[in-house]
Amino acid sequence: MARVLAALASKRRKGWTSQLMAAAREGIESVPGVEVETLNLHDYNFKVCNACFNCIRSDAHLCTKKDDMGGSGELFAKLLSTNGLLIADPVFLWGSSALVHTFIERMYPFIWSGVGNGMPFASISCASNSGFQHQASKEIAKQVFNFGFSYIGCVPAHVSYLEAAVERARALGAVLGAAAKADMERGRTKLADRDKFAMYAEPWDAASDYFANLTNGDGDYASSMTHTALAQGAFKKERALVALTKADELLESSFENMQRGDRDTAIDLLSDGSALWTEATWREFLEEEVIGVEKPKAYRPVEDLL
Ligand SMILES: Cc1cc2nc3c(=O)[nH]c(=O)nc-3n(C[C@H](O)[C@H](O)[C@H](O)COP(=O)(O)O)c2cc1C
Structure with a gap:
């Protein structure tokens, strides 16, 4: 089976962001041979990067922090073994949440090891107040660009059009699921720099x-x-x-x-x-x-x- 990791960043475990992620999950699972592991980032222990640069200097390019996103951390290990990643994030202060920013920041070793290059990736950003879900989606795309994740797309959502967003999340999930399946069956397609610049055109x-x-x-x-x-x-x-x-x-x-x-x-x-x-x-x-x-x-x- 191909595997997709679906990471929720909302503390409201049954809130709107979670509803959107559930729809994306249905989409992913509509692809035969693909399974989803859902987790909540709030359940893991990881803090900001210390900028010790060990991930650059050491041959293994691993983080020395002893937490869930360190070199031997539980969450980091899940990223190493997945065929695709979905992040579902509530919009905070007209952008992506600090939790998601920290999660992605702690993937910094991927830049130096090249691990993760070509991994299918998609995101959902959910707003319920003044919005800025598009800005949040752009921020997430910008942050993962350097890893060379294969960018499948995003759903910038506002609860004022939740039903339409749920449908788009389901459709996004189906595309992510198909990409994850190909990742498992055909092996990972690495992206050269020019592929990355060509791929990251929308929304960022x-x-x-x-x-x-x-x-x-x-x-x-x-x-x-x-x-x-x-x-x-x-x-x-x-x-x-x-x-x-x-x-x-x-x-x-x-x-x-x-x-x-x-x-x-x-x-x-x-x-x-x-x-x-x-x-x-x-x-x-x-x-x-x-x-x-x-x-x-x-x-x-x-x-x-x-
Ligand atoms: C610190 C904080 C900042 C927020 N900033 C925004 C914002 O800029 N725009 C917005 O539409 N909603 C904002 N919200 C509301 C959240 O995005 C809201 O929780 C979101 O709709 C996610 O839904 P959920 O909590 O049901 O998962 C904010 C909430 C918090 C706690």
Whole structure:
């Protein structure tokens, strides 16, 4: 049997978020050969990441914390053995809840080990007051992007249209179930960086948001971090400068392609350029002073690009 882990983040165990998750569960179980393990994140013990960076430094890329999301933790083990993950989250303060943010934050080791890359993933965000369920869904998509989870979709829900949302949750569950089944039968399909940027377009557009951040929000490449860093001599280390110079070239070209609407070319250039920007900042700021090791090979390799 293929397995999907369905994680509820609401303390109201029979509330609206739970109703939506139950519908998604029906959808998942409508796929023959797929079973669901439902759990409530409130029943597990895990706290925020301490930023000790052991998950980066150690060969096994595991967390040393002795709680349920640590390297030998019960909840972490469930993530390692599942074929798919569903998170059902109440909207808190116009965004995703702190519990879900912490749960995803503690999956940080996945970035360095590459474990989880390609795992089918979906989410539900349930609001009942002023809303912002769409914002919450976007936040969750953004947080899991770096792990390369295979993004199936989301249901941003408000209880004012609960019935329609229940139907959408059931439909989302069926798609997640089918993806989990394929994950078990055919093995995991790993995503390259360019696949990730192409896949994460709705509800959160990874490529557009990447440039919004890189250009400090003003959408003009002249004020991008790579241009400014080069002009102001912010990077001093030779190895970092080599990566930065190449990153700047590729990212500017990607930006131009985005602006003229050639998204495919833009994404190709963005996946290489952003890997080099990550490499440059790593070499300049993190390698010696913070982490003390070279960037692990599983994470955004750049050997072919320099
Ligand atoms: C700390 C906190 C913040 C909240 N913020 C929002 C919000 O920004 N928007 C909203 O529509 N509902 C908000 N709510 C209401 C929850 O989203 C509500 O519990 C939600 O509909 C989930 O349903 P459930 O509790 O039945 O699972 C908030 C609740 C709490 C406890």
